[in-house]
Amino acid sequence: MLALLGATTLVLVAAVRWMLPAAAGETNLKSPQNVEVYIIDDTFILQWNRSEPSVKNVTFSADYQTLENDTWVKLPGCQSVASTKCNFSSVKLNVYEEIKLRIRAEKDSHTSPWHYVDSFTLFGKAQIGPPKVHLEAEDKAIIINISPPGTKDHGMWALDSSSFTYSLDIWKNSSSGERRTKTVYPRDKIYKLSPETTYCLKVKARLLPRKTGVYSPVYCIKTTVENKLPPPENIQVDAKNHIYVLKWDYTYENVTFQAQWLHAYLKKIPGDNSGKWKQIPNCENVQTTQCVFPKNTFRKGIYLIRVRASDGNTTSVWSNEEKFDTQLQITPFPPVITMKSTNDVSLRVYISAPEESENKPVNHHYPLIYEIIFWENTSNAERKIQENRTDFTFPKLKPLTVYCVKARALIQEGKWNKSSVFSDIVCEKTKPGNTSKTWLIAGVCAALFSIPVVIYVMKLLFRCISYVFFPSSKPPSTIDEYFSEQPLRNLLLFTSEEHTERCFIIENRNTITAVEETNQTDGEHKKYNSQTSQDSGNYSNEDESSGSKFSEESLNQETE
Amino acid sequence: MTSRCILQTALLVYFCTTVLAMNYDLLQFQLSSSSVECQELLLQLNGTSKGCLKDRMNFKIPEEIKKSQQFQKEDIIWITLEMFGKTSDIFRRNLSSTGWNETIVEDLLATLHRQKEHLEGIMEEGNFTWDHRTLLHLKRYYLRIVQYLKAKKYSTCAWTIVQAEILRGFFFLDKLTGYLLN
Numbered sequence: 001m002l003a004l005l006g007a008t009t010l011v012l013v014a015a016v017r018w019m020l021p022a023a024a025g026e027t028n029l030k031s032p033q034n035v036e037v038y039i040i041d042d043t044f045i046l047q048w049n050r051s052e053p054s055v056k057n058v059t060f061s062a063d064y065q066t067l068e069n070d071t072w073v074k075l076p077g078c079q080s081v082a083s084t085k086c087n088f089s090s091v092k093l094n095v096y097e098e099i100k101l102r103i104r105a106e107k108d109s110h111t112s113p114w115h116y117v118d119s120f121t122l123f124g125k126a127q128i129g130p131p132k133v134h135l136e137a138e139d140k141a142i143i144i145n146i147s148p149p150g151t152k153d154h155g156m157w158a159l160d161s162s163s164f165t166y167s168l169d170i171w172k173n174s175s176s177g178e179r180r181t182k183t184v185y186p187r188d189k190i191y192k193l194s195p196e197t198t199y200c201l202k203v204k205a206r207l208l209p210r211k212t213g214v215y216s217p218v219y220c221i222k223t224t225v226e227n228k229l230p231p232p233e234n235i236q237v238d239a240k241n242h243i244y245v246l247k248w249d250y251t252y253e254n255v256t257f258q259a260q261w262l263h264a265y266l267k268k269i270p271g272d273n274s275g276k277w278k279q280i281p282n283c284e285n286v287q288t289t290q291c292v293f294p295k296n297t298f299r300k301g302i303y304l305i306r307v308r309a310s311d312g313n314t315t316s317v318w319s320n321e322e323k324f325d326t327q328l329q330i331t332p333f334p335p336v337i338t339m340k341s342t343n344d345v346s347l348r349v350y351i352s353a354p355e356e357s358e359n360k361p362v363n364h365h366y367p368l369i370y371e372i373i374f375w376e377n378t379s380n381a382e383r384k385i386q387e388n389r390t391d392f393t394f395p396k397l398k399p400l401t402v403y404c405v406k407a408r409a410l411i412q413e414g415k416w417n418k419s420s421v422f423s424d425i426v427c428e429k430t431k432p433g434n435t436s437k438t439w440l441i442a443g444v445c446a447a448l449f450s451i452p453v454v455i456y457v458m459k460l461l462f463r464c465i466s467y468v469f470f471p472s473s474k475p476p477s478t479i480d481e482y483f484s485e486q487p488l489r490n491l492l493l494f495t496s497e498e499h500t501e502r503c504f505i506i507e508n509r510n511t512i513t514a515v516e517e518t519n520q521t522d523g524e525h526k527k528y529n530s531q532t533s534q535d536s537g538n539y540s541n542e543d544e545s546s547g548s549k550f551s552e553e554s555l556n557q558e559t560e
Numbered sequence: 561m562t563s564r565c566i567l568q569t570a571l572l573v574y575f576c577t578t579v580l581a582m583n584y585d586l587l588q589f590q591l592s593s594s595s596v597e598c599q600e601l602l603l604q605l606n607g608t609s610k611g612c613l614k615d616r617m618n619f620k621i622p623e624e625i626k627k628s629q630q631f632q633k634e635d636i637i638w639i640t641l642e643m644f645g646k647t648s649d650i651f652r653r654n655l656s657s658t659g660w661n662e663t664i665v666e667d668l669l670a671t672l673h674r675q676k677e678h679l680e681g682i683m684e685e686g687n688f689t690w691d692h693r694t695l696l697h698l699k700r701y702y703l704r705i706v707q708y709l710k711a712k713k714y715s716t717c718a719w720t721i722v723q724a725e726i727l728r729g730f731f732f733l734d735k736l737t738g739y740l741l742n
Contacts, residue, residue, distance in 0.1 A: 096700040121696060159702060162652070163645050165680070208683055209638065209690045263666060265673030269652065299663070301670035302677075325674075 029105040029112035032060060032084075037101070039122055040214070041129035041150040041157070046078055047085040048103060048115075055107065060084075062103040064091065067119065075101065095122040095156055126156050128213025131166065131205045135221045138317045139195040140230075142221060144168070146186045148270050149205055149213060157207075162269045164205040173198040173220055186270035191320060195226040229316035232257065232289070232307045237324050239295070246283060247290040248307050248319065255309040259283035259291060264302035264323065280305070300326050332368060332409035332420040339405060339428040346395040347403055347428055351387075369410045371419070377402035377427055386410075399433040584633060587682075588740035591640060594675040595737065598647075599730050601668040605660045605723060612717035619704050619725055621732065622697035628735040634688040636736050641679045642695055643733055646702040647726055648672040653706075654714040 030051035038045040046062060062078035065071065078086035093099060100119045105112040129149040136143040148164050150157040157164075170190060171179045174197075182190070184203075193199060200220040205213040232248040239245075246259060260277040267273070283291035304321040338350040351370055374394060375382040378401075397403060404427040409420040624631075631639065648669055655665060705722055712718035 094700065094703065096696050096703060123696070123699065124692070159646060159649055159699065159706065162649060165684075208641065208680060209688075209695075263670055265648075265669050268673065299667060301667065302674050 029055070029058065029107055029110055031104055031112040031115035033115070035101075035103055035115055035117055037117065037120065037125050039126040039156070041126070042089060042155040043087065043129075044089045044091065044122065045085055045087055046075070046101065046103065050084060051105070051112075058082075058105050058107045060086070060103055060105055062086065062088070062101055064088075064093075065100045065102075066093070067098045067100075072102065078103070080106065093122060095126070097121060123156065126211075128157075128164075128205050128207060128211055130214050130216035131164075131203050133201075133203050133216055133219050135201075135219055137221050137223050138189075139224045139227045140191065140193050141317065142170075142190045142193060142199060142201075142223065144184060144188055144190065144201075144203075145272075146184070146188075146203055146205075146270065148186070160207055164207055164270075166203050166205055168201055168203045169215075170199055170201040173200050185267040187267065187273060189318075189321075193223055195223050198222045227316060228314050229255065229309050229311060231316045231319040232309055233319060235305060235307055235319060235322040237305065237322070242295050243292050244295055244297070245290060245292050246280070246305065246307075250289050250309060252309070252311075255311045256285045256287055257283070257289070257291070257307055257309050258285065259305060259307045261298070261324075262304045262306075262321075264304050267304065277306070283307075298324075298326050302326075328411065328418060332411055332418065334420045334423040335368075335370060335407050335409050337405060337407055337423050337426045339426050341428050341431050342393070343431060344395075345397055345399045345430050345433045346393050347397060347405075347430060348391070348393045349405060351390040351407060369412060370407050371410055372405060372407040373422075374403065374405050377404050397430050399430050402427055402429045404428075584740045587637075588737055590678065591675065591737045591740070592734060594644075594671055595730055595734050597671050598668055599727060601664050601671065602723060602727050602730070604664050605658070607658075607720035607723050608716055609720060612720050615712065615715075615717040615721050617708055617721060619701060619708070621701055621725075621729065622694060624694050624697070625729075625732050625736070628732060630739055631691065631694070631736065632689075633740055634683075634686075635691045635694065636740055637679055637683060638688075638690045638695060639698065639736060640733060641676060641683065642698045643729060644672045644676050644679075646698070647729070648676065650702070650705060650709070650722065650726070653709065655719065657714055657716045658719045659716075660719075 032048035033051050035046070035048040038047060048060070050058065052058075059080040059082055060078070061080055062075040063072040064075045065073065075086075075088045076090045077088040098119045098121055101117040102114040103117070104114045131149050132147040134145040134147075136145070146166050148157060148161045150161075164186075166184050166186065167181060168184045168190070169179050169181050172194075184190070190201075198220055199222075200218050202215045202218045204215045207213075229252065232250045234249040236247045237244055238247070248257070250257075259280040261280050262273065262277045266276055280291070280293055281297060282293045303324045303326070305324050306318045306321045308318045309316040333354045335351045336354050338352070340348045340350075342348050349372070368388070370387050370390075372385050372387055373382050374385070376398075394403070404425050406422045406425045408422045411418045625639070651665055651669060651672075705725060709718055709722060
């Protein structure tokens with residue numbers, strides 16, 4: 001029973017608790033949806049959608065918080081707002097600071113949960129609004145004067161007002177409106193228009209990096225009647241030694257001209273810079289279509305030049321503003337070249353700046369490029385190279401050859417280029433190659449060493465041949481030692497002379513035939529022959545004495 | 561045939577990178593010479609340092625600039641553009657109290673402008689990304705300087721402090737532009 005009561009109470013309590021939120025569900029608010037921040041210039045808008053459009057009398061409130069400060073501050077202009085957007089432009093915030101927003105719905109005393117917006121910077125979300133344009137018509141041009149979007153000194157674009165670039169669309173108001181788009185300065189002129197024609201234009205601003213603004217409203221203006229005197233055209237500036245020559249074209253005669261200059265950077269700054277144009281010296285009331293002024297009139301920088309004509313009664317409009325960069329007007333001086341031949345059959349080239357006649361050296365913003373022409377002295381084939389280094393080498397050339405080089409300095413920037421005259425020609429002969437030199441020395445040494453070797457070898461060879469084919473008949477020297485006596489020698493060796501003897505035969509004991517003996521030795525032999533009558537043969541002997549002894553002995557032996 | 565194709569491609573890539581490398585080298589040369597000129601001009605502006613110690617201010621130059629952290633090459637150009645642009649903006653303000661030589665200030669503005677034009681031309685042509693955070697930090701830094709000048713009513717001391725701060729900024733910028741060279 002009690003348990004039953006307890007259970008029922010519990011169920012009832014649960015039911016009530018469940019119902020209560022449902023009852024308050026009519027006033028249980030949902031936070032707003034699709035909350036977006038829209039910023040154009042200095043106008044900050046917070047916009048959202050109702051999550052329950054059927055619920056009436058709902059207001060919305062928003063807070064903001066900076067990253068530095070952790071507290072939520074009420075967003076001015078966005079407290080208890082009945083509509084679905086609010087303007088909080090009056091908030092005093094650094095546009096570059098990161099902030100967070102939150103918004104909720106409110107009705108009576110009930111509030112929805114907060115809807116948070118991710119952190120952002122006002123500058124990051126800002127869009128560029130339309131610039132303000134003021135127009136002035138000429139006969140063939142329109143002068144435009146653009147004011148940057150936003151408030152000038154404070155606000156979103158406080159620091160960027162001179163960083164805007166403007167893009168302009170212009171067309172003729174007539175039916176066949178061909179649109180021309182140009183990038184213009186805040187104070188600029190649009191040329192090449194027809195007189196007495198209505199032109200319409202609109203301008204938008206851009207900020208780097210990628211922020212493009214909204215177009216301004218369309219402005220239309222009619223150009224005036226054609227002027228009697230046209231403006232000068234084709235303005236050019238030439239630099240010569242210490243002067244600049246400003247030239248232009250003009251069709252009419254008997255007019256005087258006036259030239260003015262302005263710092264180019266002033267064009268980028270919005271506002272009236274008409275008072276900043278200055279007269280170029282020697283170029284006021286000139287009657288020729290040129291004027292000359294010294295170089296030191298202009299310090300290094302970029303300038304704009306304009307010219308107008310006057311015939312006493314009427315003055316023409318100003319000509320096109322011609323950009324004049326002093327850096328690009330400088331004709332560089334020709335460089336000075338030094339060339340040296342190096343050991344490995346190459347030529348090393350050094351380029352140096354010439355000594356300036358003025359005391360201050362020219363400091364180029366655009367680095368110099370050198371155009372070098374290189375050729376062999378004997379041939380006409382030229383090699384042209386461009387180099388930005390001042391110290392480089394021509395490798396692998398022919399040894400002991402004369403090469404010549406000349407160079408000129410170039411300044412190049414986009415379509416501008418200015419070159420100096422060519423330097424003096426410098427010629428240099430390459431050294432003989434290291435390798436050929438070595439070979440030469442080696443060859444010479446080899447030759448020197450080889451000659452005695454060859455001679456020696458030849459000698460040996462000759463000896464060998466002569467030994468084999470033409471042996472010597474001279475006895476070896478050892479024989480001479482042993483056999484010093486002549487007869488023995490004669491016995492042992494062949495003599496060169498051949499002794500021929502006439503032999504005689506003793507046939508008759510009695511008759512002794514005296515035979516001639518060709519033996520040249522002695523008459524004793526003859527004698528001998530006559531004495532011995534026996535049938536002893538005569539032994540032919542060279543040596544008579546020895547021979548006779550021998551023969552005597554043999555005779556004695558025989559008889560015994 | 562394939563190997564020849566590969567060789568040609570390799571040569572093309574090599575020369576492309578060489579050409580691109582050269583472009584950055586040339587740009588670095590131009591930026592550093594502009595920076596040197598600007599610093600020389602700034603130094604020619606005579607500042608009175610006496611009695612200005614009390615006006616010193618910590619403008620809190622962004623940490624990433626101070627530490628010369630290594631940025632992408634495009635980011636370095638954006639940073640340079642921002643710094644040159646804001647410096648130019650500052651020096652066009654009320655300088656009457658300083659007694660500085662007007663021609664020197666004009667030369668400074670002209671140098672900054674010339675380099676800015678050149679960089680803007682480059683960045684407009686290409687499709688470059690940029691580092692939001694660093695640029696925002698830089699904008700905040702320059703806003704602090706401008707607000708300081710306004711608060712001090714463009715006094716001589718305030719300008720002297722700002723001159724020193726801008727010179728300091730160029731010093732850090734030089735280190736950054738060094739990264740354009742590889």
